[in-house]
Amino acid sequence: MTRPYVPWFLLAIALTLAAVYLFPLYWMYVTSLKSGSEIFANPPTFWPVEPDLSIYPSVWFRRTMQTFMWNSVLIASGVTAITVLLGTGCAYVLARYRSGWIDFGLFMILMLQVLPASVMITPLFVGFNQLGLLNYPRTAVVLAAAAKAMPFFVVLVRATFMSVPRELEEAALVDGNSRIGAFFNIVLPLARNGILVCAILTFMSSFGEYIYSKSIIQNGAMQPASVGLSGFLGPNSSDWNSIMAYSAIYVTPILAVFVLLQRRIVSGLTSGALK
Amino acid sequence: MARFFNSMRDGIGFDLILVGAAMVFLLALAGLPLVYNILMSFQQVDMFTLGDLFRPLAGLTNYVAVVNAPEFWLVTKNTLIFVFTSMAGQFVLGFSLALFFAQNFPGAATIRGLFLVSWVMPGLVVGAIWSWILAGDFGVLNTILKAMGIIEAPIFWKSDPNFSIWAVVIANIWLGLAFNMLLLSVGLAAIPRDLYEAAELDGANAFQRFWTITLPMMRSTIGAVLSLGLIGTLQQFDLFPALTEGGPANTSNVAGYWAWQMSFKLYDFAKGATISVMMFVLVLIASVVYVRSTRHEVRG
Amino acid sequence: MSAQIELSNIDKHYGAFHALKDVSLSIEKGSFVALVGPSGCGKSTLLRSIAGLETITSGTLKIAGQTMNGVPPRKRDVAMVFQSYALYPHMTVEENLTYSLRLHGVGKAEAKVKAAEVAATTGLSALLKRYPRELSGGQRQRVAMGRAIIRNPKAFLFDEPLSNLDAALRVHMRKEIRALHDRLGATSVYVTHDQIEAMTMADHVVVMRDGVIEQQGSPLELYDRPVSKFVAGFIGSPAMNFVPGTIGPDGMTVALEIAQSLSLPLARHQEPGRKVLVGLRPEHLVIGEPEQATLRLPVAVVESTGSMTFVTTSTEPEMTVVETRRTTVRPGDTIGVSIAPNQVHLFDPATEKAI
Numbered sequence: 001m002t003r004p005y006v007p008w009f010l011l012a013i014a015l016t017l018a019a020v021y022l023f024p025l026y027w028m029y030v031t032s033l034k035s036g037s038e039i040f041a042n043p044p045t046f047w048p049v050e051p052d053l054s055i056y057p058s059v060w061f062r063r064t065m066q067t068f069m070w071n072s073v074l075i076a077s078g079v080t081a082i083t084v085l086l087g088t089g090c091a092y093v094l095a096r097y098r099s100g101w102i103d104f105g106l107f108m109i110l111m112l113q114v115l116p117a118s119v120m121i122t123p124l125f126v127g128f129n130q131l132g133l134l135n136y137p138r139t140a141v142v143l144a145a146a147a148k149a150m151p152f153f154v155v156l157v158r159a160t161f162m163s164v165p166r167e168l169e170e171a172a173l174v175d176g177n178s179r180i181g182a183f184f185n186i187v188l189p190l191a192r193n194g195i196l197v198c199a200i201l202t203f204m205s206s207f208g209e210y211i212y213s214k215s216i217i218q219n220g221a222m223q224p225a226s227v228g229l230s231g232f233l234g235p236n237s238s239d240w241n242s243i244m245a246y247s248a249i250y251v252t253p254i255l256a257v258f259v260l261l262q263r264r265i266v267s268g269l270t271s272g273a274l275k
Numbered sequence: 276m277a278r279f280f281n282s283m284r285d286g287i288g289f290d291l292i293l294v295g296a297a298m299v300f301l302l303a304l305a306g307l308p309l310v311y312n313i314l315m316s317f318q319q320v321d322m323f324t325l326g327d328l329f330r331p332l333a334g335l336t337n338y339v340a341v342v343n344a345p346e347f348w349l350v351t352k353n354t355l356i357f358v359f360t361s362m363a364g365q366f367v368l369g370f371s372l373a374l375f376f377a378q379n380f381p382g383a384a385t386i387r388g389l390f391l392v393s394w395v396m397p398g399l400v401v402g403a404i405w406s407w408i409l410a411g412d413f414g415v416l417n418t419i420l421k422a423m424g425i426i427e428a429p430i431f432w433k434s435d436p437n438f439s440i441w442a443v444v445i446a447n448i449w450l451g452l453a454f455n456m457l458l459l460s461v462g463l464a465a466i467p468r469d470l471y472e473a474a475e476l477d478g479a480n481a482f483q484r485f486w487t488i489t490l491p492m493m494r495s496t497i498g499a500v501l502s503l504g505l506i507g508t509l510q511q512f513d514l515f516p517a518l519t520e521g522g523p524a525n526t527s528n529v530a531g532y533w534a535w536q537m538s539f540k541l542y543d544f545a546k547g548a549t550i551s552v553m554m555f556v557l558v559l560i561a562s563v564v565y566v567r568s569t570r571h572e573v574r575g
Numbered sequence: 576m577s578a579q580i581e582l583s584n585i586d587k588h589y590g591a592f593h594a595l596k597d598v599s600l601s602i603e604k605g606s607f608v609a610l611v612g613p614s615g616c617g618k619s620t621l622l623r624s625i626a627g628l629e630t631i632t633s634g635t636l637k638i639a640g641q642t643m644n645g646v647p648p649r650k651r652d653v654a655m656v657f658q659s660y661a662l663y664p665h666m667t668v669e670e671n672l673t674y675s676l677r678l679h680g681v682g683k684a685e686a687k688v689k690a691a692e693v694a695a696t697t698g699l700s701a702l703l704k705r706y707p708r709e710l711s712g713g714q715r716q717r718v719a720m721g722r723a724i725i726r727n728p729k730a731f732l733f734d735e736p737l738s739n740l741d742a743a744l745r746v747h748m749r750k751e752i753r754a755l756h757d758r759l760g761a762t763s764v765y766v767t768h769d770q771i772e773a774m775t776m777a778d779h780v781v782v783m784r785d786g787v788i789e790q791q792g793s794p795l796e797l798y799d800r801p802v803s804k805f806v807a808g809f810i811g812s813p814a815m816n817f818v819p820g821t822i823g824p825d826g827m828t829v830a831l832e833i834a835q836s837l838s839l840p841l842a843r844h845q846e847p848g849r850k851v852l853v854g855l856r857p858e859h860l861v862i863g864e865p866e867q868a869t870l871r872l873p874v875a876v877v878e879s880t881g882s883m884t885f886v887t888t889s890t891e892p893e894m895t896v897v898e899t900r901r902t903t904v905r906p907g908d909t910i911g912v913s914i915a916p917n918q919v920h921l922f923d924p925a926t927e928k929a930i
Binding site: 179 | 590623626627628647648649651653654655657658659661663664665674675678679722726732
Binding site: 007008010013014017021022025027028031039040042043044086087089092093094105108109110111114115116117121123124126129130144146147148151154178179180183204205208209210211214229230237240243250251254258259262263269 | 284285286289290292293294296297298300301304305306307308309311312315320325326327328372375376378379380381382383384385386387388389390391392393395396397398399400401402403404405406407408410412413415418422449452453457506509510512513516517530531532534535538539544547548551552554555558559561562
């Protein structure tokens with residue numbers, strides 16, 4: 001209070017830190033606007049000499065991004081749908097009771113949360129192969145990725161349900177609701193925001209899903225954008241402006257949603273079990 | 276039957292169905308594969324027996340073969356380096372930023388929120404961007420380091436065996452830093468302000484306040500963050516195909532990626548499963564630590 | 576009069592914890608019954624069992640003559656007012672009031688009319704379109720009440736409904752709830768940890784302890800004839816003084832261990848020489864001249880509220896005396912205190928039961 005300039009000084013540092021931290025993002029967009037020769041300029045230019053947007057449509061068509069992005073949307077939607085449908089009820093029950101069984105269930109879910117995809121992919125692939133699911137590769141990926149996403153969703157949404165006072169549900173029961181009615185009329189509407197945030201997070205993370213798709217989907221027409229990106233990425237890549245344009249097209253929708261909903265997402269996360 | 280429906284509407288049946296559906300799904304797609312994985316690690320699996328459930332048993336042959344593989348110790352060493360330096364980097368930087376953003380200044384929460392964009396980006400895209408930044412000849416990082424006088428000759432981050440693992444570590448720190456910061460910020464915000472005021476009245480300076488109040492009060496948060504960091508780092512996969520593909524000559528390969536290579540590049544599913552089982556044991560240890568550190572929340 | 580709610584031999588276990596032990600209770604139609612006791616005594620569990628929010632382990636629970644074991648809450652036709660009020664935050668006051676009607680298939684127009692009626696009786700008419708977060712604590716309390724009365728249920732269940740209000744409002748709402756009960760001719764079960772609430776509001780008070788009904792009866796019955804040291808100490812404010820003593824050789828006096836020289840006359844003959852616990856209500860102790868009084872007590876603390884003066888003695892254990900007249904007693908003085916023989920309560924030191 002006595003030194004009002006201090007906050008502004010801190011704000012300046014904060015902006016600098018954010019600029020440094022977000023530089024890779026900036027670099028992605030800037031590179032995508034550069035010409036093929038300018039990206040190899042030495043020293044590199046920090047602002048494109050001749051910003052050129054034409055690379056976006058050309059990458060989009062050349063790399064058949066329409067198919068890739070569509071597949072990403074399909075897979076992410078499928079994962080989100082399964083996760084929300086199955087995970088919400090599970091989170092509700094785990095929030096409602098307190099007993100040894102619930103602790104055990106939570107423990108199991110936490111354990112599943114920590115399983116690396118690279119551990120799971122080998123048995124999943126062989127198992128799906130035996131079940132014939134590899135003939136429906138996108139479905140197989142959706143199932144596998146939903147199992148991966150669900151524990152995190154359950155843990156977060158459980159925290160949301162715990163913030164809904166138990167007495168509200170009891171009042172609804174006494175007022176004449178069945179358990180089903182109380183769940184849908186009272187509990188669910190009150191937990192809606194938290195569930196929505198977690199659903200968005202689930203969608204975002206499965207939109208970028210890579211390892212299951214890469215391992216399970218062989219048919220290029222069914223692969224998501226992440227696999228499409230890996231197609232021209234490697235230790236010896238050089239087509240950097242195309243790669244960056246592809247990346248920009250891929251992540252911009254996610255980033256836009258995130259920046260729009262930033263406040264909600266962050267508060268949803270911080271009020272959750274991650275405390 | 277009527278009783279069953281009544282219990283579904285009004286009793287425990289409703290809960291059992293809700294929790295049961297998710298549990299069956301998770302058991303089928305996570306529990307069973309886990310068991311199956313262990314089974315496979317003791318079997319001979321090749322392209323011809325891929326469709327069978329009962330394959331010739333291999334005893335410990337797969338394990339012996341994995342441990343005796345020439346790259347085994349290199350991969351182990353890389354895994355440890357990758358895990359611990361990533362965790363340390365994410366934690367130290369994340370904690371510093373969390374402390375900084377805990378200061379009261381305009382826009383603190385919003386700017387802090389912007390950091391989280393790294394967390395929602397697809398890992399492969401992060402890998403792609405860093406692959407370009409870390410490029411040896413035209414990468415911008417080398418230019419900046421040279422301009423600052425830190426290096427003289429460009430570092431070939433991705434292809435120099437001495438640096439390849441660090442390329443992945445740098446990208447991974449960037450990726451996980453924000454999430455660490457967020458969790459630690461939450462922990463910091465939960466410390467009552469009057470504790471600091473009391474300590475200040477008692478004559479503690481800023482450094483003493485950090486050591487005697489912040490750190491002890493944050494103990495469970497730090498435990499959770501470190502174990503989540505360990506788990507997250509062990510889960511990291513996407514950066515490897517995007518940056519180095521484990522090379523050159525496995526100098527940046529880690530267990531997770533190696534297991535995948537075994538199964539999906541060399542089609543040696545038994546060895547892939549074996550490495551996965553070994554890695555799972557490591558994860559198990561990490562998760563026990565994690566669960567213990569979050570136990571008060573589980574019960575809370 | 577018929578029993579509106581009848582509990583017979585109710586037991587409730589939570590795992591190894593025995594929350595209700597063989598509780599039997601009959602609640603008459605139209606009566607106002609208070610369940611009172613310290614926290615953890617099982618009073619809330621009992622109320623929630625009546626509502627159907629807890630399932631009882633054994634025993635029979637009847638509401639209006641029908642056995643309700645295992646019947647879900649929605650089919651019991653009881654209304655409950657919760658401690659936190661449990662107003663649905665995403666509904667307006669009107670929607671909160673009519674929610675149960677809508678669930679029971681009452682038409683929209685009819686529900687609106689009823690809501691207006693109830694709002695008028697509870698003084699909420701101007702607030703029908705507001706959301707709960709826009710209301711004060713007292714207003715929320717009224718909505719919770721209104722939500723219960725709109726249904727005309729078989730019984731009203733109150734779970735510490737006043738504990739979130741400030742002291743003045745609490746006293747006011749006490750009277751209002753009781754008036755509402757009388758006007759509706761309702762049957763009410765009221766859980767509270769505050770014995771004053773129980774004493775002032777209820778026709779019938781049930782004192783619970785560790786899952787057992789310790790004593791039940793009219794408020795004055797409990798005050799005048801507590802069956803145990805627990806009830807005696809719980810009912811009445813300030814709390815009853817307990818002093819060890821011995822029955823005199825004639826069986827008609829008791830000598831207190833803090834004032835050996837003098838003894839108190841008893842109303843009934845007791846076994847001479849028996850060790851007892853003597854209970855003396857602070858308001859029954861009358862301060863007089865030391866020479867004429869039966870007890871002489873040294874004074875440690877004198878606190879005055881203006882209308883009353885609380886005198887605490889420096890004896891071991893200390894005693895409290897309430898004086899309603901102006902007094903000149905100061906710390907260090909010795910006061911003379913007398914008490915009527917029928918106001919001396921005796922308890923067995925081992926069982927703590929009244930003698």
